[in-house]
Structure formats: structure tokens, C-alpha cells
Amino acid sequence: MALPFYHAGGPATPAFALASLNGTGALDAREAIALLGGTIAAHHPLAEAPGALARSDGAPAIVLDLAGADDALAHDVVAAVDSLAAARAWRLVVAFSIAQIDPVVAALGEEAGAVQLLCEPDRAEWIGALAVAAAHAGGGGVRSPERDSERLARLSAEVARIAALLAQLSDGGVGLDRAEEPRLAFHPASTAAVTVTAAQLRAVLRARRLRDRFLGKGLFEDPAWDMLLDLYASRLEGRRVSVSSLCIAAAVAPTTALRWITRLTERRLLARTPDPGDRRRVFVGLTDEAVRALQAYLGALAEAGLPLA
Numbered sequence: 272m273a274l275p276f277y278h279a280g281g282p283a284t285p286a287f288a289l290a291s292l293n294g295t296g297a298l299d300a301r302e303a304i305a306l307l308g309g310t311i312a313a314h315h316p317l318a319e320a321p322g323a324l325a326r327s328d329g330a331p332a333i334v335l336d337l338a339g340a341d342d343a344l345a346h347d348v349v350a351a352v353d354s355l356a357a358a359r360a361w362r363l364v365v366a367f368s369i370a371q372i373d374p375v376v377a378a379l380g381e382e383a384g385a386v387q388l389l390c391e392p393d394r395a396e397w398i399g400a401l402a403v404a405a406a407h408a409g410g411g412g413v414r415s416p417e418r419d420s421e422r423l424a425r426l427s428a429e430v431a432r433i434a435a436l437l438a439q440l441s442d443g444g445v446g447l448d449r450a451e452e453p454r455l456a457f458h459p460a461s462t463a464a465v466t467v468t469a470a471q472l473r474a475v476l477r478a479r480r481l482r483d484r485f486l487g488k489g490l491f492e493d494p495a496w497d498m499l500l501d502l503y504a505s506r507l508e509g510r511r512v513s514v515s516s517l518c519i520a521a522a523v524a525p526t527t528a529l530r531w532i533t534r535l536t537e538r539r540l541l542a543r544t545p546d547p548g549d550r551r552r553v554f555v556g557l558t559d560e561a562v563r564a565l566q567a568y569l570g571a572l573a574e575a576g577l578p579l580a
Contacts, residue, residue, distance in 0.1 A: 285309040285405030288330035290320035290348070297336040300366065303397035309405065318344060321351035330361070332404040337367040342374040346551045349378035353386060362404040366392055369525055372515040374551040376529075380543070390518075390525035465569040467579065472504035475579055480522065494521035494531045499540070502557045503565055511554045514543075540564075 287304055291297035294316050304311060312330040315323045317340055324333065333356055337345045349365055356363040366389040367375050379386055387400045482491045501520035505512045512520075514532065521528035532555065535541040540561040546552040557565070572579060 285332060285401070286312045286330045287332045287334050287401065287405070288312050288324065289314040289334045289336065290317050290324075290352070291336040292317050292339040296338065297334065299392070299394065299397055300334050300336055300401070303394065303401050306398060307401055307405070309401070317348055320348055321355065324352060324355055332362040332364065332401070332407075334401070334404075335363070335365045337365065337371055337375070340371070342371065342551050345371050346374035346378045349375055353379055357385070362407050363387070364389065364400050364404050366390075366397075369515065369518075372518060372525065372529070373513055373553065376514045376543075377545065377551050377553045380545075380553075388526065388529045390529060392526060396526060465566070465573045467503075467507075467569055469504040469507040471579065472500050472507070476500055476504075476520070478580075483522070492523050494523045494528055495535060497521050498528075498531065498535065499557070499561065499565065502541070502555065503562075506557055506562070511544075512556065513546075514553050514555055517555050 285304075285307060287300075287309055289297050289300060289311055291300075291314070294314050297314070301311065313323070313327070317335070317337070320335070333352060335349060335352060337349075340348070345367065353363060355361070363385075364387045365375060368391055372390060375388065387404060389396055389400055392400070476497065479491065479493075479497065483489075498517055498521050501517065502512060514529075517532060518525045518528035521531060523531075532541060536543065539558055541555055542558045544554045544556065546554060569579070
């Protein structure tokens with residue numbers, strides 16, 4: 272049964288170009304496209320995808336399924352296709368494993384916010400991502416990561432209905448999550464002199480994980496705060512953190528963690544730095560603005576006599 276898909280001008284038949292390790296892969300993507308009532312304009316082997324797409328008009332929405340690809344191939348194909356997508360205003364969806372997080376994010380660089388990233392997605396996540404990509408397809412113009420991510424957040428609310436319907440058809444798939452985006456206001460630093468150690472921050476993180484252990488997972492998810500605490504502790508320890516490590520620290524599904532990393536980066540709380548020794552890896556750290564905000568927060572806690580939590 273195909274779910275109804277509506278474009279801005281009414282009912283539409285979305286078209287996708289697929290690329291997977293071989294021309295018969297991407298089974299989950301193909302199933303999701305069928306459920307959306309979409310069509311597959313082309314299906315290329317992953318290694319040939321950049322050249323094949325460059326020689327053709329492609330399709331407004333491109334899907335890369337990196338299952339089975341080694342890091343070098345995953346990195347190079349994502350980088351090449353993302354450049355094409357940016358130049359031709361195509362929408363790009365990239366699906367990958369947890370082990371491929373670092374090469375994928377490194378390949379995208381600052382464009383990560385303009386691409387839909389799916390880390391080991393379930394059926395509902397596939398449906399949601401492809402519906403959003405199709406809704407944006409053909410819009411033209413130059414991609415802007417911040418503008419695109421804001422539009423994707425708004426569209427997620429519309430797509431949630433489709434994901435919920437699909438979850439009912441499947442064995443209880445998970446629908447799209449949506450993080451709200453209120454604007455942050457950084458307040459002047461407190462006059463209280465506060466020293467916090469990495470050990471204290473790590474203890475807070477361990478305590479937060481104990482809640483999941485005794486009360487069940489999914490009740491206390493707060494990935495943004497967990498990532499900020501982990502990065503602050505790592506900064507105090509003089510240790511660099513890769514994107515994949517930060518996703519683990521977030522204690523949520525990797526796709527959700529990647530969305531939060533993008534969002535925190537757009538808010539100028541996180542900054543990405545390429546690994547000079549490995550082009551397939553990116554480190555993430557707190558910006559100076561984030562450090563000042565955290566120090567002000569710790570000072571405010573101290574003045575109020577409140578514990579760090």
C-alpha cells in the first residue's frame with residue numbers, strides 16, 4: 272500500500288536516483304520509495320555514481336546507501352555527490368552505519384546541515400527522510416545549510432504523520448523526532464569564581480546513565496546537554512573528540528545525535544575541525560562562545576547553591 276504524498280502544488284509522484292554498493296542494493300530505500308508512491312529514475316553502483324550523475328540530469332532527490340562500502344569509498348562518493356547536489360540544487364539523503372559516521376561527516380564538511388543523514392535508519396526514518404527530500408526537490412537555488420535545516424525542521428512536523436502511519440504498518444517503528452529551536456541568549460558571566468573538574472562532569476554523565484539503567488531508556492533523553500558536558504570534560508582533559516564518539520556520548524539514536532550536532536553547530540556552540548592526519552575524520556569541540564556560556568551557567572549555579580546536574 273502506497274502512502275499519499277503531497278507536494279506544494281498537490282498530489283505528486285516523487286522521483287529518486289539511488290546509489291548503492293551494487294545496482295541491486297538499497298532494499299530499504301526502494302521499499303520506502305514504493306510506500307511513498309515514488310519512482311526510481313536511476314540506480315547506480317556506488318563507485319560509478321558521481322560520474323553517472325554528472326553526465327545526466329539526475330533526479331531532484333538523490334539517495335546514497337553506503338551499506339558495505341569501505342571508509343575511503345564512502346568518503347569520496349559522498350564528497351563528490353554532495354558537490355554535484357549543491358551545484359544543481361538536488362536534495363541529498365545519505366544512509367550509513369555507525370562505523371561510517373566519521374568519513375561521512377568529514378566528506379560533507381560545513382554542508383552537513385544541508386544533507387539528510389540517516390544512521391542505520393528504520394523504515395519510518397526512511398519514509399520521513401525521503402518525503403522531506405521529495406517535498407524540497409526541484410526548488411532550485413543555492414543551498415544554505417542553516418536555511419535548509421530550518422526548513423527541514425518545519426517539514427518534519429508534516430512528515431511525522433506519514434512516519435506514524437508507517438509505524439502502525441510495521442512492527443512498531445520509531446517516528447521522526449523534532450527538536451525545537453528557540454533562540455539562545457547568552458547572559459553575562461556570573462561574578463562567582465567556579466572551578467569544575469573533568470571528573471565532576473564525568474560523574475554527572477554517569478549518574479544520568481544510571482537513570483536509564485534503573486528506570487528504562489528513552490525517558491530522560493537530553494542529547495544536547497550530554498554532548499556539551501562530554502565536550503567540556505574532554506576540553507579539560509585536553510582530549511579531542513570525533514563525531515562518532517560524540518554520538519555515543521549523546522546516548523540517543525545516532526541519526527538523532529547527528530541532527531543535534533548540526534543544530535548545536537548552527538547555534539555556534541560546536542565547531543568542527545578536520546583531522547590533519549586523516550581526511551576521513553572530523554573532530555568536534557566547544558566554541559569559545561559555548562565555553563563562556565557554560566562558565567556563566569556554573570557561576571549562576573554556585574551563586575544559587577544548586578548542584579551540577
